[in-house]
Amino acid sequence: xxxxxxxxxxxxxxxxxxxxxxxxxxxxxxxxxxxxxxxxxxxxxxxxxxxxxxxxxxxxxxxxxxxxxxxxxxxxxxxxxxxxxxxxxxxxxxxxxxxxxxxxxxxxxxxxxxxxxxxxxxxxxxxxxxxxxxxxxxxxxxxxxxxxxxxxxxxxxxxxxxxxxxxxxxxxxxxxxxxxxxxxxxxxxxxxxxxxxxxxxxxxxxxxxxxxxxxxxxxxxxxxxxxxxxxxxxxxxxxxxxxxxxxxxxxxxxxxxxxxxxxxxxxxxxxxxxxxxxxxxxxxxxxxxxxxxxxxxxxxxxxxxxxxxxxxxxxxxxxxxxxxxxxxxxxxxxxxxxxxxxxxxxxxxxxxxxxxxxxxxxxxxxxxxxxxxxxxxxxxxxxxxxxxxxxxxxxxxxxxxxxxxxxxxxxxxxxxxxxxxxxxxxxxxxxxxxxxxxxxxxxxxxxxxxxxxxxxxxxxxxxxxxxxxxxxx
Amino acid sequence: xxxxxxxxxxxxxxxxxxxxxxxxxxxxxxxxxxxxxxxxxxxxxxxxxxxxxxxxxxxxxxxxxxxxxxxxxxxxxxxxxxxxxxxxxxxxxxxxxxxxxxxxxxxxxxxxxxxxxxxxxxxxxxxxxxxxxxxxxxxxxxxxxxxxxxxxxxxxxxxxxxxxxxxxxxxxxxxxxxxxxxxxxxxxxxxxxxxxxxxxxxxxxxxxxxxxxxxxxxxxxxxxxxxxxxxxxxxxxxxxxxxxxxxxxxxxxxxxxxxxxxxxxxxxxxxxxxxxxxxxxxxxxxxxxxxxxxxxxxxxxxxxxxxxxxxxxxxxxxxxxxxxxxxxxxxxxxxxxxxxxxxxxxxxxxxxxxxxxxxxxxxxxxxxxxxxxxxxxxxxxxxxxxxxxxxxxxxxxxxxxxxxxxxxxxxxxxxxxxxxxxxxxxxxxxxxxxxxxxxxxxxxxxxxxxxxxxxxxxxxxxxxxxxxxxxxx
Numbered sequence: 001x002x003x004x005x006x007x008x009x010x011x012x013x014x015x016x017x018x019x020x021x022x023x024x025x026x027x028x029x030x031x032x033x034x035x036x037x038x039x040x041x042x043x044x045x046x047x048x049x050x051x052x053x054x055x056x057x058x059x060x061x062x063x064x065x066x067x068x069x070x071x072x073x074x075x076x077x078x079x080x081x082x083x084x085x086x087x088x089x090x091x092x093x094x095x096x097x098x099x100x101x102x103x104x105x106x107x108x109x110x111x112x113x114x115x116x117x118x119x120x121x122x123x124x125x126x127x128x129x130x131x132x133x134x135x136x137x138x139x140x141x142x143x144x145x146x147x148x149x150x151x152x153x154x155x156x157x158x159x160x161x162x163x164x165x166x167x168x169x170x171x172x173x174x175x176x177x178x179x180x181x182x183x184x185x186x187x188x189x190x191x192x193x194x195x196x197x198x199x200x201x202x203x204x205x206x207x208x209x210x211x212x213x214x215x216x217x218x219x220x221x222x223x224x225x226x227x228x229x230x231x232x233x234x235x236x237x238x239x240x241x242x243x244x245x246x247x248x249x250x251x252x253x254x255x256x257x258x259x260x261x262x263x264x265x266x267x268x269x270x271x272x273x274x275x276x277x278x279x280x281x282x283x284x285x286x287x288x289x290x291x292x293x294x295x296x297x298x299x300x301x302x303x304x305x306x307x308x309x310x311x312x313x314x315x316x317x318x319x320x321x322x323x324x325x326x327x328x329x330x331x332x333x334x335x336x337x338x339x340x341x342x343x344x345x346x347x348x349x350x351x352x353x354x355x356x357x358x359x360x361x362x363x364x365x366x367x368x369x370x371x372x373x374x375x376x377x378x379x380x381x382x383x384x385x386x387x388x389x390x391x392x393x394x395x396x397x398x399x400x401x402x403x404x405x406x407x408x409x410x411x412x413x414x415x416x417x418x419x420x421x422x423x424x425x426x427x428x429x430x431x432x433x434x435x436x437x438x439x440x441x442x443x444x445x446x447x448x449x450x451x452x453x454x455x456x457x458x459x460x461x462x463x464x465x466x467x468x469x470x471x472x473x
Numbered sequence: 474x475x476x477x478x479x480x481x482x483x484x485x486x487x488x489x490x491x492x493x494x495x496x497x498x499x500x501x502x503x504x505x506x507x508x509x510x511x512x513x514x515x516x517x518x519x520x521x522x523x524x525x526x527x528x529x530x531x532x533x534x535x536x537x538x539x540x541x542x543x544x545x546x547x548x549x550x551x552x553x554x555x556x557x558x559x560x561x562x563x564x565x566x567x568x569x570x571x572x573x574x575x576x577x578x579x580x581x582x583x584x585x586x587x588x589x590x591x592x593x594x595x596x597x598x599x600x601x602x603x604x605x606x607x608x609x610x611x612x613x614x615x616x617x618x619x620x621x622x623x624x625x626x627x628x629x630x631x632x633x634x635x636x637x638x639x640x641x642x643x644x645x646x647x648x649x650x651x652x653x654x655x656x657x658x659x660x661x662x663x664x665x666x667x668x669x670x671x672x673x674x675x676x677x678x679x680x681x682x683x684x685x686x687x688x689x690x691x692x693x694x695x696x697x698x699x700x701x702x703x704x705x706x707x708x709x710x711x712x713x714x715x716x717x718x719x720x721x722x723x724x725x726x727x728x729x730x731x732x733x734x735x736x737x738x739x740x741x742x743x744x745x746x747x748x749x750x751x752x753x754x755x756x757x758x759x760x761x762x763x764x765x766x767x768x769x770x771x772x773x774x775x776x777x778x779x780x781x782x783x784x785x786x787x788x789x790x791x792x793x794x795x796x797x798x799x800x801x802x803x804x805x806x807x808x809x810x811x812x813x814x815x816x817x818x819x820x821x822x823x824x825x826x827x828x829x830x831x832x833x834x835x836x837x838x839x840x841x842x843x844x845x846x847x848x849x850x851x852x853x854x855x856x857x858x859x860x861x862x863x864x865x866x867x868x869x870x871x872x873x874x875x876x877x878x879x880x881x882x883x884x885x886x887x888x889x890x891x892x893x894x895x896x897x898x899x900x901x902x903x904x905x906x907x908x909x910x911x912x913x914x915x916x917x918x919x920x921x922x923x924x925x926x927x928x929x930x931x932x933x934x935x936x937x938x939x940x941x942x943x944x945x946x
Contacts, residue, residue, distance in 0.1 A: 103826060103828050104713075104828070105709055105710075105712075105713055105827055105828035106826040106827045106828040106829075106859070107716070107827075108826070149662065150662050150666075152660050152662075156659065156660060157659075158721075160637075161659075161660060163666070164633075164637060173920065173924070177920045177923075178920065179918060179920040179921050179924065180918050180920070181918060181921060183896070183898075184826040184896070185824045185825075185826065185859060185897065185898050185901070186629065186630075186634075186824070186858045186859055186860075187625050187629060187634060187824045187855075187858050187859065187860045187898070187901035187902050188824060188898040188900070188901060189622065189623050189625075189673055189898070189900045189901065189902055189903065189904045189905065190898055190899060190900045190905060190909070190913060190916070190917055191673075191905060191913060191917060191921065191922070191925050191943055191944075192670060192673065192674055192678075192924075192925045192928055192929075192943070193623075193636070193666075193669045193670060193672065193673050193674075194921055194924055194925070196666045196669035196670070197665060197666060197669070197670055197928075199666065200662055200664075200665065200666050201665055201666075205665075216720075217716055217717040217720060219720070236578055237578075239578075240577075240578055243580070243690055244690040244763070245763060246763065247689075247690060247692070247721065247722075247763035248631075248720065248721030248722075249720075249721075249763070290717070290718060290719065290720035290722070291772075299764075351658045351659070351660045351661060352658075353576060353579040353581070353657040353658065354578055354579045354580075355576050355577070355578035355579040356579075382660075385659045385660050386579070386657075386658060386659055386660065387659075387660045423656070423657070423658075424658065425656075425658050425660070425661040425662070425663055426663060427661070427662045427663050428658070428660035428661060428662065429660050429662055430662065431662045432662065432663060432664060436663075440663060440664060443663070444663055444664060445652060445653050445654060447646065447650045447651065447652040447653070448652050448654060448664065448667055449664070450650075451646070451652065451665075451667055451932065452664050452665045452667070454931045454932060455665055455670075455928065455931060455932075456665075457931065458927045458928060458930065458931035459924065459927060459928075470664055470665070471664075
């Protein structure tokens with residue numbers, strides 16, 4: 001039985017592209033990015049074309065095997081590694097990595113699922129255009145994975161999530177059929193929105209093999225500023241002022257709490273974090289301008305002066321060079337690593353309506369401090385999108401491993417319950433995977449969950465595509 | 474049986490809100506906007522709350538009746554009037570017209586489905602904010618209908634279709650349950666994208682009762698320009714230049730063929746159409762600026778000078794006042810009426826990748842002229858979105874009624890086949906309804922159509938919600 005399936009897979013993609021543990025080290029395919037899960041695959045198959053993906057799916061269907069699609073395997077919710085049964089087939093999309101077409105006048109590009117995000121960005125840039133999706137894993141995550149998880153990142157404020165950057169898809173269904181839905185159209189109302197159903201479904205409804213993406217003109221200049229703000233409310237008010245004055249020029253608005261920045265200052269002193277010592281929060285702003293650097297700088301200075309007059313900003317620096325701008329972003333992006341160097345911690349990826357973030361943080365901070373004295377909160381994230389990585393570090397000096405073992409589910413419960421009271425989401429940009437599938441029944445509207453189950457049953461009645469992800473059995 | 478259902482409906486919404494032909498003139502509910510279809514309802518029910526909508530749905534389910542949801546009944550594809558069986562219940566959302574909340578700092582508003590689009594725009598404006606969806610029927614269409622059909626309009630280029638302006642929904646399912654999916658979150662990855670499945674499903678999967686919408690800061694100044702261009706290719710090139718120089722400031726880019734403008738000039742001479750006589754196409758551009766009128770004007774003049782140097786524009790005017798800007802838009806919006814005054818005609822609502830529009834029009838123009846000598850093409854639309862209303866008028870002097878009777882399906886076939894060769898859509902922004910449901914099997918990917926049928930069967934297994942729309946039986 002197992003041998004029959006392996007033979008069918010070899011017939012589908014060629015023997016060299018069916019990797020088994022007898023002949024290959026499968027570690028990189030079986031272990032998740034954060035090393036929280038380690039599965040055991042029957043095989044890893046690496047199709048080289050959409051038709052080969054379809055053939056693999058049909059082979060698995062014929063032999064009753066389930067499939068786990070995998071791109072760069074950089075997800076944070078355990079969604080792309082096999083379970084430990086040794087029966088699942090990992091379908092790696094990495095060999096489907098062609099840029100099929102770029103249409104400059106239509107501002108679109110068509111790429112295969114296995115293209116690394118950075119390669120997609122660079123292919124656009126080579127044509128003088130911008131593909132704006134940007135996130136920490138961009139050097140190794142793939143665009144197929146970005147779409148399957150509806151990735152977010154730092155430019156969502158202006159350009160939207162992966163969902164909003166996608167115009168069309170090519171998808172292999174659980175029957176092994178191909179939906180040819182690649183489209184460069186910005187308006188198409190000929191039926192149900194299958195595109196957005198597959199985007200964000202984490203490989204449980206179909207396997208994305210290619211996508212047509214939106215491109216944008218490159219801005220003439222991009223400037224970065226760093227400001228200290230007297231409170232989280234001031235940060236929210238500054239966001240409103242920046243949206244009014246810069247409009248779509250505002251392409252980044254990140255917030256960082258003092259303790260988060262102190263970890264960078266402690267573990268990476270060479271980065272020289274500015275303005276953090278006398279303020280509860282700092283904010284990083286990015287202004288992308290279609291006219292040029294002088295205009296961008298004048299706009300930024302006008303904004304920051306007005307914000308200072310209104311008491312929203314206590315001090316600020318505007319980067320004088322691209323190197324300085326990169327250095328400021330690098331500080332923001334180093335928070336997770338500085339946190340890891342401080343010790344194991346509990347990560348969250350929540351969103352709250354922007355207007356309610358100050359009240360949410362007041363309440364959640366006080367609750368956690370009361371319930372777990374000495375707990376340290378590493379609060380940072382994409383304030384422009386209402387998305388916080390509201391992470392929790394063990395009390396200073398405590399055994400972090402023991403803290404996680406004993407407190408993680410309690411901390412999650414406290415944070416998630418508070419998020420629910422503020423009408424927020426327990427997964428803003430990372431998705432559900434296995435890690436949060438068990439939480440959905442408590443935090444998702446029951447009618448929504450029932451509709452999701454019906455859709456899954458209608459499209460994948462034998463539960464062969466990434467079973468156990470998003471929806472628990 | 475019929476009396477039992479009527480009694481159940483009266484119990485659900487109160488006797489005064491169940492209209493039957495015995496006591497009321499139902500004409501306005503039974504006849505479609507373009508007067509192409511005239512159905513016959515069992516009753517029109519007008520629930521006043523979401524719970525009443527759910528009660529109506531349950532009453533219909535218990536009695537095996539099907540439902541036709543209706544907002545402003547301004548759709549163009551026969552999607553919101555009953556069939557002629559006399560057994561369907563028209564569910565009018567017009568009484569659900571409250572603005573439930575506006576959250577300034579979160580840039581969102583929550584409104585009920587029956588709010589007229591213009592009332593939504595005005596409620597945003599009263600808070601100094603912008604709800605950008607804008608289309609010809611805005612004085613009578615409802616936001617629920619806009620979302621159910623994923624309406625487009627003139628600002629899609631910058632702000633997207635109705636879909637992209639919606640963050641959350643409240644929906645009554647075919648079982649009469651309520652999905653409480655109103656959300657002011659810009660990032661939420663906790664499962665399948667039900668929102669976008671209901672948006673654009675034309676009332677066949679669920680009844681939208683309320684929505685949370687995105688708002689934007691009002692621009693500081695909005696300027697309008699009108700340019701004559703030497704060719705459609707020049708219009709496409711001008712679009713690219715405008716996107717690069719104005720970036721997101723470019724909020725409108727409409728194209729109008731010479732014959733379309735000649736009809737306005739002939740039937741509405743008081744509107745004084747500029748620059749149309751010596752050019753094949755004119756273009757209307759809108760620039761929305763966050764700084765102010767001087768900056769907007771300098772930007773516009775810079776763009777138009779560069780375009781003239783490159784030979785993309787032969788002549789241009791920039792509106793000097795808001796009244797002038799309105800007058801220019803009014804000319805553009807008067808094309809359909811001028812066309813109607815010229816006589817009956819065949820309307821299309823197609824989209825094509827922007828880069829291929831000049832070649833498409835060359836081919837379609839030549840094909841139609843060859844097949845139907847003397848036919849007159851009224852070509853205009855939202856070029857920035859690749860969306861043309863490529864309409865067809867009978868030859869001069871011909872009997873237009875007879876022309877439609879004998880030529881409409883042939884003209885549709887010629888145009889749709891050409892659209893398909895250019896990878897376009899036969900319905901860009903108007904939807905499918907009854908009018909185009911029969912065309913989908915010929916122009917939609919068969920795998921997509923099969924997936925749509927499965928989703929319909931999973932969510933509405935008894936085919937009670939707007940049967941025959943989108944999908945043929």
